[in-house]
Amino acid sequence: MTYDTVIADSHVVLPKGMVNKNILIDEGKIVGLTNNIPSCDNKINGTGLLCIPGPIDTHVHYGVYSPINEAAKTESHAAAIGGITTMMRMLRLKDSFSNSLQAQLDAASENHYVDYAIHASIFNTKQINEMNYCVKKGITSFKIYMNLGGEVGHVYMDMPPNSSNLVAAQVNVTNEIVEQTVKTAASLGCPVLVHAEDYESCGCGIRTAKEKNKDGLSAWSESRSPEYEAKAIKTVSKFGRDHNCVIYFVHIGSERALLQIEEEKKLGTKIFVETCPHYLTLSYEKQEGYLAKVMPPIRTENDRKSVWTALSKNLIDTIGTDHVANQLKLKLDGGNVWGALAGFPGIGTVLPILLNDGINQNKISLEQLVRFTSQNASKIFGMYPQKGTLEKNSDADITMIDLKKEKKVTSDLFGGFSDYVVYEGRNLRGWPVKTIVRGEIVAEDFEVVGKPGYGKLVERTIDLYPR
Ligand SMILES: [Zn+2]
Incomplete structure (x- = not known):
């Protein structure tokens, strides 16, 4: 079969440690972390980048x-x-x-x-x-x-x-x-x-x-x-x-x-x-x-x-x-x-x-x-394992990070309602370069490429966390 997307050659950061694997995505969900690259419609090059759960x-x-x-x-x-x-x-x-x-x-x-x-x-x-x-x-x-x-x-x-x-x-x-x-x-x-x-x-x-x-x-x-x-x-x-x-x-x-x-x-x-x-x-x-x-x-x-x-x-x-x-x-x-x-x-x-x-x-x-x-x-908050993990069947919410990227903070960088930030002018090293929500790229390199209305109210379960 052909999968929707693979993120190839990135360092994948999991709560228990980092692995060098490819991330397979299909229909908005994580299919698995693999060593090989099966047939996919889209390939995202992750060389030199980190992938974290969104x-x-x-x-x-x-x-x-x-x-x-x-x-x-x-x-x-x-x-x-x-x-x-x-x-x-x-x-x-x-x-x-x-x-x-x-x-x-x-x-x-x-x-x-x-x-x-x-x-x-x-x-x-x-x-x-x-x-x-x-x-x-x-x-x-x-x-x-x-x-x-x-x-x-x-x-x-x-x-x-x-x-x-x-x-x-x-x-x-x-x-x-x-x-x-x-x-x-x-x-x-x-x-x-x-x-x-x-x-x-x-x-x-x-x-x-x-x-x-x-x-x-x-x-x-x-x-x-x-x-x-x-x-x-x-x-x-x-x-x-x-x-x-x-x-x-x-x-x-x-x-x-x-x-x-x-x-x-x-x-x-x-x-x-x-x-x-x-x-x-x-x-x-x-x-x-x-x-x-x-x-x-x-x-x-x-x-x-x-x-x-x-x-x-x-x-x-x-x-x-x-x-x-x-x-x-x-x-x-x-x-x-x-x-x-x-x-x-x-x-x-x-x-x-x-x-x-x-x-x-x-x-x-x-x-x-x-x-x-x-x-x-x-x-x-009852979203696990849908969110907060890259396990099989979890939502493919993934943020790709370039730890070496440097950029100055300005309020207009983000396109929010506010016309200021408290960190104005601060030079920061380490930035997200791709934001992926349920398998779709929503933002890359400081540009939003997604559509309003794509974001969904997360379905939550009750009392999942052991007391
Ligand atoms: Zn508050």
Whole structure:
């Protein structure tokens, strides 16, 4: 028989090590890794390149500052150029899911270049009662924002499709909401993603810093101390233990938070940990201006190093970008750090950052890179073995990497909604050169060659990961 595609002569990086094999692809699936080259319609030359299972970005905000029918196009475009084959959206709806989810799903289904999955954010009791409805719609993970409430309860929700108006809301994610969400998720067999910052402490910290007329990223970090992360981690980990729920901490970037998580693991909570590229690359000690304002804040050089150490020891499971598709005019509206918008784009740069700072500087191994960028996420979120592996019958999601390729980062490289990147001008060594989703090349050499609407909502299974 004749197969669709073979990727010949590349180094294939698997979680257990590297092999020099050809990758056979047929009907969007991996057929196998071979030494010979059978008859194929397309041959992709992989000489000198690495092939990794397609990276999964576990943490992406899009559809907030532009509607999902547009944001899916722009942000999955950036994803494709950055070598990401699956992006996981942090859906935030103001309204009930039964009223507004279907329109979001329909608009999303027509506009992605790469595959995607969705985490649903839960803000109130009404939404807790609809978690079962979400599961039926294929959304099998839930997010809670312990940072939102009281005087810091303001948040922008996702826009309805085809709209252009920001959807501002005021929410109170009380400990009661947190516990009920955890309890309900456990009963459904779903993990809960937690933004762990105690909102009352943060509200107080910000008020105090403003009264003292402090400014800058150091003041931002000081106003939201790592102690407030630890406090929230303690609270929700207890709920996780009590209700036997898997807790997934998003965007962990401080030494204090990492230590608290190790404590909670010892007490028996089933925990997974995500960090973001900015906690590996930036600190307020070295970063000027307000562009790198984010929640939780970037911390000290010591914290940055401790995140690398935790990663090298496999104490962190995944790397998500916390990508926020926003623009400068909104971002810097306030004139000081308090007025600036939190969050920045990162989906295009995560892989080259990990290649440049991690692989090419020997901080993590290629096998670790594969586990952190795809395999662990796939298992935690019920996508294994469809995603996150190159086993027979898995989706042929493959990113081809040139570890020697050098390029300067610019925001227009990615074609996303944002008109800036925090890494503007940084020269990185190690870039994706081909992004393959289910056997089709979606991007190559910084050009998207796929079509919007090709990307599919990933079908997920529940509770696959052993507890
Ligand atoms: Zn986020």
